[in-house]
Amino acid sequence: MTTNQDVAELFLGIADLLDLLGERFKPEAYRRAARSIESLSEDLRAVAARDELRSIPGIGEAIDQKIREYLSTGRVEYYERLRQQVPAGVLDLMRLPGLGPKTARRFWVELQVDGPEPLRAAIDAGRLNGVRGFGEKKIAQLRAMLEESKGAGAAERIPIERAYPVARRLAAALRREAGVHEVALAGSFRRGRETVGDLDILVTSDEPEMVFDTFSALPEVRTVRMRGGTKETVVLANGLQADLRVVEPDSFGAALQYFTGSKDHNVRLRSLARDRGLKVNEYGVFRGDERIASRAEEDVYRTLGLSWIPPELREDRGEIELASKGPFPRIVEGRDLVGELHLHLRPDATAEDVSSLLGAAKARGLLYVGVVVATVSGEEVAQAVAPEVLAAVRRSRASRPRAYAVVEIGPGGTPASVLEMAPEYLVLRPGAPSGGPPIAPSGPAPVALLAHFGGDRTATGAWLGLGRSVGAAVEVGPGEGRLDSSAARAACENGVALAVPTGLGSPEEDATAEVALGFARRAGARPEDVVNTRRPPTGGNRSKAR
């Protein structure tokens, strides 16, 4: 998948250069193409081979040709040409926070300042004094930016599972505040993207000042970067930026819709609204001065002639057209998951551990739990397992559960040899008679589950191929060795079932599970695409287990 990333970055580079050259609409066109390519579930080469590049949103004739030029020659002449027109340092100037293309261009053209270092020198020499648009404050701000950027570069996006705990803590702290009505995490976090660049938090309250005071004082908040009447931007202790937006309760739906994004989705929505003589902003949908929707997201979409669209799919990749045709197709939800297929038993697990596990499963309404008794390398650890658990494993073997297997592979393992390494695997059903862990020999349909497939995410294609050939489900979720959302989309498109973790194991796994569900939803997975939404065919008949 690195080809896609390379091409996306190339187009982002073209966009920046065009920005500096003063182009009006082309930069956004290239950025949109880049975003589109980044979220593609398939390698560009394959799409190009089928001659279907033009079907990708944001890619027309010119960009189609540039992609093909890149695929065949490894470079794009247009980009090289642009680069010769703009000194590299000017690009660095534009990437300083608060300094955009217009200012960078002015420095370059009017003051012959073509990089961060020359800018510093120009400021020290007083060359900015008296220049139109540069007062005392602005110059001090520039100086501070230059100091700051000397150290670490621009803030990177971080994996969503790493942002999860702090996001939850911030939301919980705000919810405790009197005068706060609703609190919602929006932005790419709500859309379940693999990475988040910042946290967008939406609060409804009639007293924004109080909310900002509370927020600024939270232990997670390091510095306040900006604060106005309706929004505040802070930097968190972990370096992540958080934007807090406060609106009145009546605007909740419109604001949530707006701050959830994505940008492309919102742009499409707003131009759709304009075509219908309406206007959409974070306060509502308006016909003239009359507000016709604002309280709930559903209302916003409905007044635009659309059904509600799940946040995870709001990327302008066809979801708006789909929503205009009727009720949006249902995608998998947490309540659809009726089983957990991938739980590791510690080698020293006791029968009590197993029954408390089953109790927890039952409390969540799960019908079965798949337990792995093996190490990551596939080596059996049965000897270390408590006798009663081991006995249960043996019994399950004796009753020959229908080809249930969990396939585990260490980094670098090749798909071909995997199934022979199948360790022992149990399916336990909560609520069975006491006297040892009950076993359900017949369970939901999958014959195998692929998980822990090593560190290389670019190899997911091979795993999907294996899943397809043996009829195995493949685990989706954050971290190495699981499918990300675009790989999961590819799985669904190719008839390979997904397995979604439920977070049964521990509190940390709760976050993993929520993120994993988000990935499955971003993939557009329907309930029937997810293997652990399926109910055991034998229903309540447990006697067969013995």
Next chain:
DNA sequence: GCCGTTTTCGGCCCGACTGTTTTCAGTCG
């Protein structure tokens, strides 16, 4: 440069905030 159940040409989302200004430009999300 892309895009179109009103368009193959003429559009291209919208508002908050900041710093600079006497009404706006630039940046950001």
